[in-house]
Amino acid sequence: MKIAILPGDGIGPEIVTEAVQVLNALGESFEMETAPVGGAGYEAYGHPLPESTLKLALQADAVLFGAVGAWKYDQLERALRPEQAILGLRKHLNLFANFRPAILYPELAGASSLKPEVVSGLDLLIIRELTGDIYFGQPRGVRECPDGPFKGQREGFDTMRYAEGEVRRIAHVAFQAARKRDKRLTSVDKANVLETFQFWKDIMIDVHREYPDVTLDHMYVDNAAMQLVRAPKKFDVIVTGNMFGDILSDAAAMLTGSIGMLPSASLDANNKGLYEPSHGSAPDIAGKNIANPLATILSAAMMLRFSLGLPEQAERIENAVKSVLHQGLRTPDIFEDGCRKVSTSEMGAAVVKALV
Ligand code: NAD
Numbered sequence: 001m002k003i004a005i006l007p008g009d010g011i012g013p014e015i016v017t018e019a020v021q022v023l024n025a026l027g028e029s030f031e032m033e034t035a036p037v038g039g040a041g042y043e044a045y046g047h048p049l050p051e052s053t054l055k056l057a058l059q060a061d062a063v064l065f066g067a068v069g070a071w072k073y074d075q076l077e078r079a080l081r082p083e084q085a086i087l088g089l090r091k092h093l094n095l096f097a098n099f100r101p102a103i104l105y106p107e108l109a110g111a112s113s114l115k116p117e118v119v120s121g122l123d124l125l126i127i128r129e130l131t132g133d134i135y136f137g138q139p140r141g142v143r144e145c146p147d148g149p150f151k152g153q154r155e156g157f158d159t160m161r162y163a164e165g166e167v168r169r170i171a172h173v174a175f176q177a178a179r180k181r182d183k184r185l186t187s188v189d190k191a192n193v194l195e196t197f198q199f200w201k202d203i204m205i206d207v208h209r210e211y212p213d214v215t216l217d218h219m220y221v222d223n224a225a226m227q228l229v230r231a232p233k234k235f236d237v238i239v240t241g242n243m244f245g246d247i248l249s250d251a252a253a254m255l256t257g258s259i260g261m262l263p264s265a266s267l268d269a270n271n272k273g274l275y276e277p278s279h280g281s282a283p284d285i286a287g288k289n290i291a292n293p294l295a296t297i298l299s300a301a302m303m304l305r306f307s308l309g310l311p312e313q314a315e316r317i318e319n320a321v322k323s324v325l326h327q328g329l330r331t332p333d334i335f336e337d338g339c340r341k342v343s344t345s346e347m348g349a350a351v352v353k354a355l356v
Contacts, residue, residue: 001030001308004060006037006053009082010281011291011344012066018293018348019064019300022320025352026313033060037089038068038082038281048085054092057274062307063089064300065276070283082281090130095266095274096166097173098128098245099302102232102252102262107325111257111334114229119255124235125177126252128245129162129170130266133196135242137161160196162241167200169269171207174239178214184236185216188224188244200241221248228252253278258333260292263299265306273307275299289343292331294321297351320354327354 005020007013023030035053036044044050048068057063068082078084089095103123109116137159145155171187178185187204189197201218208216219227221244227234228248232255240248253259262278277295285291298321305314329350330339342350 001028001062002060003030003032003303004053004056004063005032005034006057006063006065007034007040008037008066008068008085008281009039009070010067010283010286012038012068012281014286014289014344015277015291015293015296016064016066018344018351019296021348022297022317022351022355023300025355026316028310028313037065037085039070039073040068041085042073042076042080042082046080048080048082049088053085054088057089057093062272062303063093063274064296064303065089065274066296067277067279067281069281070286089274090266093272093274094268096129096131096269097170097267098130098249099177099265099267099306100126100128100249100252100262100278101302102126102249102256104256105261105322105325107328108257108261108334110336112255114232114255118230119232122232122255124232124252125181125237126245126249127170127174127177127237127239128249129166129239129241131242132162132166133242134158134160160194162196162200164199164203167203168207170239171204172210173267174237175207175211175214175216178237179211182236183214185214186224186235186238187216187218188221188238188240188248189218190221190244191218192220197241204239224248225251228255249278258292260295260331260333261298262295263302265299265302267306271306273303275303275307289345290332291344292333293344293348294331294351297321297348316355317351319356320351323354324350 007016035056041048041050109120112119140158145153191198191201253262259279264278267273301314301317304310328339329342
């Protein structure tokens, strides 16, 4: 089993190092190869997604990704900025389904910004479609406003779109994921205003016929945002489009206390995937050995379960994470009085030690 290791920028190399140590401690014979991506790719080869890195990602069975981005690259033209590497990898690897589980470990209930009774025991999964929606629709740009009260002025515009096949495949992924959990799926849309999302909703209802054992309900995105902070435990699996998913999954991240706890997976139709923490490269804390490596370590566990067919090894890692939290070990982002503050590398070593 070959794993492409792409640490990236900022805290990426620090947190990926810990995840690799955990993988190495499992006793499996993984072949791991590291390559630069993002700003590191630009520095080494003049491009955020160098050809050799892309080739490695295409050959590998799975990709473990850190994070990309740093302020110093903000002046570069858009095509050369570090963040383009993620879009390029999603496109070339045909990754269309983004899984973001939001689990609140009881030990971290106090670290959430919501009351413990509202979030304790939270276990929800957000599935975000990654290839369509307003992010990639054409035409887009800035033009002269053709009519209306602002006629003749400049206007910015984008196109929201979804192809039927795009909605159908994410619907199947979501129903199948719900089937393995509490069998409740909420499709989040804005069908009351947007044609694209009325179309989305109609297809969800149609695909639901193949999954009679799963309950489907529909929620407008504004209400979903409200319910996520009012009563997040009501949800089991949420499926939504690219833009709504981008926003809702970050809101869900905060429910769990810290974005440093949230893993993610982006999968293709054959469960090959790219695994990364939900956060960015955190340039404000990079190089200080204080970043929380648990989101990356939990992303590695998702990789074992979804792409490498090793669910028992995934569970070993997840149990080790629970164990270190139970022992009271905390990186600064989740620290509370009465706990022991540890560094990135101490947290990684503790997870290795807790593997049983
Ligand atoms: P960020 O997620 O990097 O950081 C937001 C805040 O969360 C910061 O205060 C940071 O210190 C903290 N944080 C993030 N991860 C943490 C961890 N593991 N442990 C402790 N604290 C953590 O978001 P940002 O500051 O908006 O973006 C920074 C850079 O990351 C930008 O260049 C952005 O484009 C990039 N970015 C990359 C990805 C990705 O690689 N997938 C995703 C989002 C942002």
